[in-house]
Structures are given as C-alpha cells and as structure tokens.
Amino acid sequence: MLKIRLLSLLIIGFVGVQAQTKSYKFKREITGVQSVWHTMKLPDDLYKHQSADFADLRIFGIKGKDTTEVPYILKQGKDKITNKSIDFKQINQSENSTGYFYTFQLKEASIINQIDLDFNQINFDWRVMLEGSNDNTNWFSILKNYRILGIKNNDTDYKFSKLSFPDSKYQYFRIAIKSDLKPENLEAKISKMDTVSGNAEKINYTSYNLFNDVAAQRSSIEIALKNASPISSLKLNVESDFDFYRNIKIRYATESFESEKGTQYNFMPLYEGTLSSLEKTQFNFPNTIVKFLRIDIQNNDNKPLRFKGVELFGSSYEIIARFDDLDSKYALYYDNPNADNPNYEITNFENKIPSNLTQINIGKEEKNPSYSIVIEKPLFENKSWLWALMGIIIFVLGWFSFKMLRD
Structure with missing residues (x-):
C-alpha cells in the first residue's frame, strides 16, 4: 500500500512538472547556483531557437513534485550614449572676402566635441574652420577645411552640418564658413557627447557576396551568418578614394523559401539612411537576432563603390535571476511560440539587486523530455x-x- 502511494505521488509530481514545462521544446541545465542572486550569459547558439522578443524564455526550478518559476531580468550590454547640451551665447558675427565668421561664448570653459549648425539653405557645399580661445584674443585651430554639405533633388535628400571633433575645452569658439553666399538665420547647438562602451562583440559571418546591378543602378551585399546572432551595428569598409553620398538600406531575412530562382527571402528593415564619405560608415540600430543580411546601395548614375568588406557587431544578452530555493534543480526553457512576455515584479525593484553578482553556467541544449503538443483534429x-x-x-x-x- 505504501509503495502504491509513493508511486502515485511520483506520478502526480511528474504530471505537475510537465504541466508547466511541456509547452517548451528545448531546455538547458543551470549549474552553480549557490546564492539568491546570480547572473548568466545567454549562449551564442541559443538564439536560433529563441523568439525575437524573448517572450518564451523561462527558468523553472524543480524540487520533488514542486515546480517554481524563477523571476529574472533580461539585460542587453549595449553602448550608453549621453549628449549634454552646453549653454552659450553668440557675441560676434562678421564677414570678409574669405567668408563669414561667428563667435560663441560659453558661460565658462567647458569640454565640448560637437556643434550642430542649422540654417535656411537646402543646397550648399561649404568648407568650415573651427578655432578655440580662452581670452577671445589668442586662437587655436580645432578643425581645418571641414566640409558640410546639403543636397535636395528628386534622387537625394541629404544634409550634413554637424561639426564633430576631439574633446576641446575653451570658453570661446569661432566658426569660419568659406562661402560666397551668407548662411541664412544660422543657429547652433553646442554639446558634449559621451559613449560608455557596453559588451558589444564582433560577429563573424560565413559568406559575403557583392552584386552590382547595372540596370537597377544598385549595389547589393548579402551576408550569411553561421548561427543566428544579435546584431546592433554594421560597418562598411569603403575603399573608393572619391567623395560620395548614396542612399542605403539594411534589411534582415525573417524567413526563406525555395522557388524556381533558388532560395528567396522575406526581409524586414533594420536601417535606412545615407552612406557618405563625410560621415562614419558605421550604422547603429536596435539589437536584432539575424541570420541573413542584405545591404542595398543606390548608385543612380554614379560609379559603384569599392568595398573591402563588412564588420558586424552585436550586444550579447545576460540574465539576472533570483533563486529562492538553493536545493532545487534549475533549467532554462525556451521555444514556445504561444508564450507571452513574463511580468516579474523584480523589474520594479532593480535598484535593490546586489551589484556584485556571481556568474553561473547554462549548459548545452537538449530536447525537453516533457515537451508535447496537443493537435486537435478537425x-x-x-x-x-x-x-x-x-x-x-x-x-x-x-x-x-x-x-x-x-x-
């Protein structure tokens, strides 16, 4: 009789475990749990079966017949960019045969690295010189022959009028614009931009193919990755030695299918803007899980650009979890298309989580033995x-x- 009761309890416990975990196709054992709070990095080969929004990611602890869900916070190690505006006033405006001059005075000597210029002209191509001074008498060069450009026509709508330079600390800044035409209603925004680097890593890819479509006046680059990976930045290494500005679209494949023309893809947009020799050729976008990329550069009537290659960067994800029972056996479950995003209250008390957390291990992927799908017949x-x-x-x-x- 006792054996029957024990067997019944085991069956009930197994059924209870199955009830919570049976809808998740894969699992990974979690080892090293020795305290309440831990952090763990998501393995690179997990993303191929993970939903794009991580809605189906769960941690379950199993102890005997009891199954508990572990609350967690998903963190992305992306760069943190801050832009602090600096107060100033314009004190001088003059002109001579070489161009137009504008002087700005800060309340006190401050470190800045950006000045955004704005004016009414739409089409312009001017050269700018920037100087700094602490007494409005002795001036020191910061930028020489810096190009700003604006073009608007049926094919292009592009404007670049931001001065970017190394950190400079002065109380006075003077801009000289070499132009035959006076900038109309010139305004400026002075700021200090700081970037705190996250844990972005370089992502390797398995294939790189460049196509120049003469009829469509377009260059296309297709990139395939070995495994689906989070991508947040793409850098195009351009070898062309002439100035250029081209419309660019970056898209990623959401699914593939076979046709008479071979493998075809359905795409979603990642980035759309301008590829220019005046700006950095690195483009940032929200961290997205990607397996196949396509980059389209519109050449119009211009010569196609020469590329040395592409660099991909992505920010990995980590989990901060609270393990309330150190005697339970824990595992990470995922791949459940019907799961909704979890709603854990610890996200509202993040400031109370200890700062120094021990990292624990997530094991290899295995099929969830309790996984089952109930298929209702017509x-x-x-x-x-x-x-x-x-x-x-x-x-x-x-x-x-x-x-x-x-x-």
Whole structure:
C-alpha cells in the first residue's frame, strides 16, 4: 500500500512538472547556483531557437513534485550614449572676402566635441574652420577645411552640418564658413557627447557576396551568418578614394523559401539612411537576432563603390535571476511560440539587486523530455462526432417520416 502511494505521488509530481514545462521544446541545465542572486550569459547558439522578443524564455526550478518559476531580468550590454547640451551665447558675427565668421561664448570653459549648425539653405557645399580661445584674443585651430554639405533633388535628400571633433575645452569658439553666399538665420547647438562602451562583440559571418546591378543602378551585399546572432551595428569598409553620398538600406531575412530562382527571402528593415564619405560608415540600430543580411546601395548614375568588406557587431544578452530555493534543480526553457512576455515584479525593484553578482553556467541544449503538443483534429475527422451527427440526422429523418405517415 505504501509503495502504491509513493508511486502515485511520483506520478502526480511528474504530471505537475510537465504541466508547466511541456509547452517548451528545448531546455538547458543551470549549474552553480549557490546564492539568491546570480547572473548568466545567454549562449551564442541559443538564439536560433529563441523568439525575437524573448517572450518564451523561462527558468523553472524543480524540487520533488514542486515546480517554481524563477523571476529574472533580461539585460542587453549595449553602448550608453549621453549628449549634454552646453549653454552659450553668440557675441560676434562678421564677414570678409574669405567668408563669414561667428563667435560663441560659453558661460565658462567647458569640454565640448560637437556643434550642430542649422540654417535656411537646402543646397550648399561649404568648407568650415573651427578655432578655440580662452581670452577671445589668442586662437587655436580645432578643425581645418571641414566640409558640410546639403543636397535636395528628386534622387537625394541629404544634409550634413554637424561639426564633430576631439574633446576641446575653451570658453570661446569661432566658426569660419568659406562661402560666397551668407548662411541664412544660422543657429547652433553646442554639446558634449559621451559613449560608455557596453559588451558589444564582433560577429563573424560565413559568406559575403557583392552584386552590382547595372540596370537597377544598385549595389547589393548579402551576408550569411553561421548561427543566428544579435546584431546592433554594421560597418562598411569603403575603399573608393572619391567623395560620395548614396542612399542605403539594411534589411534582415525573417524567413526563406525555395522557388524556381533558388532560395528567396522575406526581409524586414533594420536601417535606412545615407552612406557618405563625410560621415562614419558605421550604422547603429536596435539589437536584432539575424541570420541573413542584405545591404542595398543606390548608385543612380554614379560609379559603384569599392568595398573591402563588412564588420558586424552585436550586444550579447545576460540574465539576472533570483533563486529562492538553493536545493532545487534549475533549467532554462525556451521555444514556445504561444508564450507571452513574463511580468516579474523584480523589474520594479532593480535598484535593490546586489551589484556584485556571481556568474553561473547554462549548459548545452537538449530536447525537453516533457515537451508535447496537443493537435486537435478537425471536427469531421473525429469518429465520435461523426457517429453523434449521424445519430442526430437519423433521428430527425425518422421523426419527420413518422409525422408524415401519421398525417
């Protein structure tokens, strides 16, 4: 009798575990849990089966017949960019045969590295010189022959009028614009931009193919990765030695299918803008899980650019989790298309999480033994429903027949 009860409890416990975990196709054992709070990095080969929004990511702890869900916070190690505006006033404006001059005075000597210029002209191509001074008398060169450009026509809508330079600390800044035409209603924004580097890593790819479509006046680059990986930045290494500005679209494949023309892809946009020799050729976008990329550069009537290659960067993800029972066995479960995003209250108390967390290990991927999918057959493939339906039909026909005979 005791053996039967123990067996019953084991069966009930197994069924309880299955009830919470059976809808997740894969699992990974978690080892090294020795305290309440831990951090763990998601393995690179997990993303191929992971939903794009991580809605189906769960941690379950199993102890005997009890199964508990572990609350966690998903963190992305991306660069943190801050842009601090600096107060100033314009004190001088003058001109001579070489161009137009503008002097700005800061409240106090401050470190800056950006000045955004704005004016009414749409089409322009000017050279700019920037100098700094602490007494408005002795000036020191910061930028020489810096190009700003604006073009708007049927093919292009591009404007670049931001001065970027190394950190410079002065109380006065003077801009000289070499132009035959006076900038209309010139305004400026002075700021200090700082970037705190996250844990972005270089992502390797397996294939790189460049196509120049003469008829479409377009260059296309296709990149395939070995495994689906999070990508947040792409750098194009351009070898062309002439100035250029081209419209660029970066897209990633969401699914593939076979056709008479071979493998075809459905794409979603990652970035759309301008590839220019005046700016950095590195483009940032939200961290996205990618397996196949396509980059389209519109050349119009211009000569196609020469490329040395592409560099991909991505920010990995880590989990900060709270393990309330150190005696439970824990595992990470995923790949459940019907799962909703979890809602854990610890996200509202993140400031109370200890700063120094021990990293624990996530094991290799294995199929979840309790995974099962209940496939509901169509109504008319169910024999019980067919017999019941036939019975109802026979009853109705018999009742009408009897009624007709009686009348």
